[in-house]
Amino acid sequence: MRELTYGQAIKEAMTLEMRQDEDVFLMGEDIGVYGGCFGVSLGMLEEFGPERVLETPISELGFVGAGIGSALLKMRPIVEIMFSDFSTVCYDQIVNQAAKIRYMFGGKNSVPIVIRMPDGAGTGAAAQHSQSPEAWYTNVPGLIIIAPSTPYDAKGLLISAIRNDNPVLFFEHKLLYGMKGEVPEEYYTLPIGKADIKREGSDITVATYGRMVHLCLSAAEELLEEGISLEVVDLRTLSPLDKRTIIESVKKTGRLLIVHEAHKTGGFGGEIAATVTESEAFYYLDSPIERCCSMDVPIPCSLELEKNVLPTKERIIASARGLMK
Amino acid sequence: MIENELIIEMYKRMWLIRKFEEKINEYFSRGEIHGTCHLCIGEEATAVGSIFALKKSDYVHGTHRGHGQAIAFGTDVNSMMAEIFGKATGLCKGKGGSMHIADVEKRYLGSNGILGASMPISVGAALALKKKKCEDTVVLCLFGDGSSNQGAFHEAMNLAALWKLPLIFVCVNNLYGMSMSIDRSMSDPDLTKRSLPYGIRSISIDGNDIMGVYETVSEARSYVLGNGPMLIVENTYRHMGHAKMDANRYRTKEEINSWKQKDPIKRAGELLLKISAASEQDLVQYESDAAERIENAVRFALESPVLAIEKIADDVFAGEVVSDA
Ligand SMILES: Cc1ncc(C[n+]2csc(CCOP(=O)(O)OP(=O)(O)O)c2C)c(N)n1
Ligand SMILES: [Mg+2]
Numbered sequence: 299m300r301e302l303t304y305g306q307a308i309k310e311a312m313t314l315e316m317r318q319d320e321d322v323f324l325m326g327e328d329i330g331v332y333g334g335c336f337g338v339s340l341g342m343l344e345e346f347g348p349e350r351v352l353e354t355p356i357s358e359l360g361f362v363g364a365g366i367g368s369a370l371l372k373m374r375p376i377v378e379i380m381f382s383d384f385s386t387v388c389y390d391q392i393v394n395q396a397a398k399i400r401y402m403f404g405g406k407n408s409v410p411i412v413i414r415m416p417d418g419a420g421t422g423a424a425a426q427h428s429q430s431p432e433a434w435y436t437n438v439p440g441l442i443i444i445a446p447s448t449p450y451d452a453k454g455l456l457i458s459a460i461r462n463d464n465p466v467l468f469f470e471h472k473l474l475y476g477m478k479g480e481v482p483e484e485y486y487t488l489p490i491g492k493a494d495i496k497r498e499g500s501d502i503t504v505a506t507y508g509r510m511v512h513l514c515l516s517a518a519e520e521l522l523e524e525g526i527s528l529e530v531v532d533l534r535t536l537s538p539l540d541k542r543t544i545i546e547s548v549k550k551t552g553r554l555l556i557v558h559e560a561h562k563t564g565g566f567g568g569e570i571a572a573t574v575t576e577s578e579a580f581y582y583l584d585s586p587i588e589r590c591c592s593m594d595v596p597i598p599c600s601l602e603l604e605k606n607v608l609p610t611k612e613r614i615i616a617s618a619r620g621l622m623k
Numbered sequence: 624m625i626e627n628e629l630i631i632e633m634y635k636r637m638w639l640i641r642k643f644e645e646k647i648n649e650y651f652s653r654g655e656i657h658g659t660c661h662l663c664i665g666e667e668a669t670a671v672g673s674i675f676a677l678k679k680s681d682y683v684h685g686t687h688r689g690h691g692q693a694i695a696f697g698t699d700v701n702s703m704m705a706e707i708f709g710k711a712t713g714l715c716k717g718k719g720g721s722m723h724i725a726d727v728e729k730r731y732l733g734s735n736g737i738l739g740a741s742m743p744i745s746v747g748a749a750l751a752l753k754k755k756k757c758e759d760t761v762v763l764c765l766f767g768d769g770s771s772n773q774g775a776f777h778e779a780m781n782l783a784a785l786w787k788l789p790l791i792f793v794c795v796n797n798l799y800g801m802s803m804s805i806d807r808s809m810s811d812p813d814l815t816k817r818s819l820p821y822g823i824r825s826i827s828i829d830g831n832d833i834m835g836v837y838e839t840v841s842e843a844r845s846y847v848l849g850n851g852p853m854l855i856v857e858n859t860y861r862h863m864g865h866a867k868m869d870a871n872r873y874r875t876k877e878e879i880n881s882w883k884q885k886d887p888i889k890r891a892g893e894l895l896l897k898i899s900a901a902s903e904q905d906l907v908q909y910e911s912d913a914a915e916r917i918e919n920a921v922r923f924a925l926e927s928p929v930l931a932i933e934k935i936a937d938d939v940f941a942g943e944v945v946s947d948a
Contacts, residue, residue, distance in 0.1 A: 355782070359778050363743020367732075368754070371682075391740065405937060406728055462944075
């Protein structure tokens with residue numbers, strides 16, 4: 299099958315949607331000739347023109363709000379925030395406006411907006427350009443939160459997100475943009491709220507998402523030589539969470555390792571652990587639940603320091619071995 | 624003659640607002656309404672004059688002090704009253720309350736509990752109008768003097784001017800944001816200057832003169848359709864405290880009384896008599912009609928049921944969130 303990078307897959311999803319629906323448009327900083335900070339939308343200006351690839355000033359509060367306002371009038375904006383870290387300056391628009399408008403107004407209208415945000419560390423960009431802020435948002439009812447790990451998932455999930463009538467936060471790990479994978483040329487959707495078992499196994503369930511999926515898969519490969527079999531569950535959607543798939547997997551393996559790049563304390567891993575301990579899967583556990591996450595320190599710049607803060611394949615392997623003792 | 628009828632209609636609507644607010648105040652004072660509310664007594668001409676100058680196809684975004692704006696827009700007082708009483712028959716099923724009176728389908732984009740948030744949203748609504756090529760339609764965004772200190776105001780001004788949107792910014796200047804007077808909150812309290820750096824025309828008017836407000840907004844409506852946004856500062860005063868708990872410690876009785884002399888309803892009544900469009904008796908009749916209408920609204924609200932508790936979690940999302948591929 300044809301291969302695309304993760305970034306190209308995202309561009310293809312946006313392009314297919316914009317070709318078939320005049321109401322879909324892209325908005326954000328430097329998304330035109332520059333192609334967006336990570337080059338995702340390169341070439342889209344040429345195809346769709348400046349009204350549908352609408353470049354904004356450095357004004358996240360203003361243009362995220364404008365996206366929401368246009369969605370109230372039944373447009374379907376895709377808004378790119380250059381780095382997910384910058385979503386703090388428009389936090390109100392996401393949390394108090396987009397997420398709440400439907401409920402507060404008694405369900406008579408919806409806010410079909412997709413906010414795409416590159417997240418994650420590994421670029422040496424330090425504490426304000428490297429975060430994984432999903433959990434800042436998972437505590438907010440009314441938001442759909444997606445974090446795809448492969449080009450195939452990114453295309454199908456982004457199309458589903460644009461078709462969905464609710465506000466969607468779409469987290470794209472910036473180290474994945476160049477990653478290649480098979481992507482069908484045609485238009486297809488993937489289900490929101492459904493996890494995907496990326497590798498079957500029998501000893502440990504690894505619940506993870508985003509870039510960490512790949513580290514977990516290579517850890518699984520290595521651990522097989524020691525006779526430890528990992529089942530890698532890619533959550534794909536954090537809200538709403540596919541609890542059933544996690545629970546069934548833990549019932550099978552009896553062990554749970556949670557891996558995410560966000561900091562450990564208050565991270566989404568706590569929610570995954572609680573999901574298991576609140577369910578019948580609790581009685582199947584053969585060992586305590588383990589979390590392998592970023593340390594609770596701001597992401598440092600220096601390569602050596604940064605590496606030590608983030609989960610690595612080695613740390614994942616060590617956590618898995620610990621669970622088997 | 625048409626003008627006479629218009630003034631009579633606006634006069635009646637101002638009374639409807641006044642009676643609505645007085646009734647709400649009565650129930651609040653007795654602790655019979657759950658929540659908070661911001662009354663607009665004294666500011667009725669800003670709401671009615673501004674909104675009557677619009678066409679049926681136009682959109683309005685109101686403020687937290689928005690009951691009058693919604694009533695001016697034509698929102699049904701029964702369902703508004705029921706909303707504030709927290710009933711299932713309320714405009715938003717009791718989920719929104721006083722600060723979230725909204726009817727997006729009917730083009731009332733709502734009041735907003737977050738000061739400043741409405742401005743970028745209004746920019747987005749106006750952007751959608753431009754995209755959908757709705758040529759004879761505008762958005763009117765109301766906000767208080769205090770809210771013009773938010774960054775959102777400045778971002779919205781810039782975007783609206785940059786994109787030449789059909790947007791009328793109406794600043795309801797009642798001289799205070801809660802207890803803080805404009806002299807203490809603004810480095811330069813001349814609100815009209817705030818739009819000038821963005822190349823946006825502005826004008827300051829007597830907000831208690833119903834015809835002056837009406838005419839200014841009518842002209843602004845034509846202006847923004849061809850030229851992009853405009854700012855109108857409507858100078859007025861709130862007779863009541865800011866919200867439920869306000870002992871008026873930040874202003875004097877003399878100041879309040881001097882503004883009561885400039886009551887917009889009284890002034891509109893005097894105008895009607897002067898131009899012989901109504902008799903003293905007519906005026907009394909209009910007032911008592913409004914009072915009766917509000918009595919009925921209260922009865923409707925009191926007799927209405929509270930939303931069935933099973934429906935508490937409805938309306939968070941539109942449609943089925945967990946989609947199938
Ligand atoms: C972001 C935000 N900050 C503070 C408040 C609390 N608050 C509600 S109304 C108000 C005063 C607003 O003043 P102004 O904009 O002049 O409107 P007015 O109340 O005078 O109509 C304040 C401080 C809020 N609702 N939202
Ligand atoms: Mg004020």
